[in-house]
Amino acid sequence: MKLHLTGPENHQIKDAITITGSKSESNRSLLLSALFPNIEITNLSNSDDAQVMAKGLQISQGTVDIHHAGTAMRFLTGYFSAQEGKEVVLTGSKRMTERPIKILVDALKSLGAEISYVQDEGYPPIKIKGQNLVKDKVSLPADVSSQYISSLLLIAPSLENGLELELVGKITSVPYIKMTLALLEEIGVETSFKDNVIKVFPKNEIAPVTLVVESDWSSASYYYGICALAAPGTKITLSAYKQQSLQGDSVLAEIYTSFGVETTFGDNKIILKKTDKEVDMENVFDLANAPDIAQTIAVTCFGLGVGCHLTGLHTLKIKETDRLEALHTELTKLGANISVTDKELDIVPSIGILENIAIDTYNDHRMAMAFAPLAMKTTLKVNDAEVVSKSYPDFWNDLRKLGFDIKEL
Incomplete structure (x- = not known):
C-alpha cells in the first residue's frame, strides 16, 4: 500500500x-500471564507484535513463526527454554534470520537450556527443547539489547532457584530493565538491582492480579x-x-x-x-x-x-x-x-x-x-x-x- x-x-x-x-509492556505482561495464569491484562496492545506473542505462547510443539517481531523472538526464546516438555522451532521473517541471538542463547545454555541453530550459527531459526533450569547464575555484556536481559528476568521467578544476573560493563537501556522489574514486583515477585547485579527470587504461585498496560x-x-x-x-x-x-x-x-x-x-x-x-x-x-x-x-x-x-x-x-x-x-x-x-x-x-x-x-x-x-x-x-x-x-x-x-x- x-x-x-x-x-x-x-x-x-x-x-x-x-x-x-504499550507493545513493550504488553509482551512482558503476556509472558508473565503464561507463567502465572492468575494474571489478567487490560488495555493490551492491538499490534501485530503482541498478537504473534500471544499466539506463540499457546504453542507447545512445532514451528512458532513470529514474523518481524524481534521482542517476541527474544522473549519466547527464554520462555520455551524453561518449559519442560515443550519442543519448538522459533523462526521469523528473512530480516529476523539476520538479527543476532547468540548472546541470549549462550546465556540460556549456561543455565542448562537445550537450544540448537537450524541454519546459521548465532541466528534464528533456533530449535528449543524445554528443560527444567536449575542453575541460577549467569552474566551478559551490559551494553546488549535490553530484550536479552528482560527475556532472562521474565522467566526467572518460574525457575526453581530464581536467577542472579550480572551485567558486565556500562548498562544501556536501563528503563526497559526497570520496566521488567517493576512488572515482576507488581505481581509479587521479589527483586533487587544493585550495582551491576540483578536478582530475581523464585515464586511458585502468585495471588490474582490485574496488570493495566x-x-x-x-x-x-x-x-x-x-x-x-x-x-x-x-x-x-x-x-x-x-x-x-x-x-x-x-x-x-x-x-x-x-x-x-x-x-x-x-x-x-x-x-x-x-x-x-x-x-x-x-x-x-x-x-x-x-x-x-x-x-x-x-x-x-x-x-x-x-x-x-x-x-x-x-x-x-x-x-x-x-x-x-x-x-x-x-x-x-x-x-x-x-x-x-x-x-x-x-x-x-x-x-x-x-x-x-x-x-x-x-x-x-x-x-x-x-x-x-x-x-x-x-x-x-x-x-x-x-x-x-x-x-x-x-x-x-x-x-x-x-x-x-x-x-x-
Whole structure:
C-alpha cells in the first residue's frame, strides 16, 4: 500500500487520540500471564507484535513463526527454554534470520537450556527443547539489547532457584530493565538491582492480579513530531498515559521542550501544546535509554530546519532494518545534510524540504510513522505503509482524525 500525505490545511490541530497499550509492556505482561495464569491484562496492545506473542505462547510443539517481531523472538526464546516438555522451532521473517541471538542463547545454555541453530550459527531459526533450569547464575555484556536481559528476568521467578544476573560493563537501556522489574514486583515477585547485579527470587504461585498496560509512548512520539512541526496553538490530547511511567520513551516530554512542545499531565492523559518558544538550533541528545524515538527526533529536527547530534544509537543497526542507514538514505532524498556512524547521527541545519518524495519503509513500522509528521511541511508519499500494523494498526486512521489528507495511490 502506497499513501500520499498532506497535512491539515491551517497547520493548527486541536483534537484527541486514544492509543492502545504499550507493545513493550504488553509482551512482558503476556509472558508473565503464561507463567502465572492468575494474571489478567487490560488495555493490551492491538499490534501485530503482541498478537504473534500471544499466539506463540499457546504453542507447545512445532514451528512458532513470529514474523518481524524481534521482542517476541527474544522473549519466547527464554520462555520455551524453561518449559519442560515443550519442543519448538522459533523462526521469523528473512530480516529476523539476520538479527543476532547468540548472546541470549549462550546465556540460556549456561543455565542448562537445550537450544540448537537450524541454519546459521548465532541466528534464528533456533530449535528449543524445554528443560527444567536449575542453575541460577549467569552474566551478559551490559551494553546488549535490553530484550536479552528482560527475556532472562521474565522467566526467572518460574525457575526453581530464581536467577542472579550480572551485567558486565556500562548498562544501556536501563528503563526497559526497570520496566521488567517493576512488572515482576507488581505481581509479587521479589527483586533487587544493585550495582551491576540483578536478582530475581523464585515464586511458585502468585495471588490474582490485574496488570493495566499504559498506552505506548513510542506511538506518542509521532504526535510530538506533528505538534513540533505545527503552528503555535496546536493542542493534541493523548490517552491513556501516566506521569510516573515505566517506559523509557516517556523522556519525550522533556526532550520536545527543545522544539517548543509543552506537555501537561492530566487524568490518564497528556496534552501536547505547541508554544511560540524559539526552537533550539543545535540539539544534543543521548538516546541510549530510548533508542526507539531516534527516528522521530531526527525527522523533527530536519522538518524544523535545525541541527541535531544523537548518540547512544548502537542498537539501531540490528532492528527491523539498519535504522541509521535507512534514516541517512531517506532524509538525504528529502534534502537533508545528514551523516551517521554505527552509533551516532548528525544533521546540519537546513532550509527547505523537497516535495512529493516517496519514503521507503524497509519493513520497519517506525520508518513509516516517524516520517509521516513531515506532511505538516511538505507533500509526501510513503511506500508499504501497511507496515505500521507491527505496533500501531490504527495510525493512518488516527492521522485522518487530526485533519491529514491521506490517499491510497
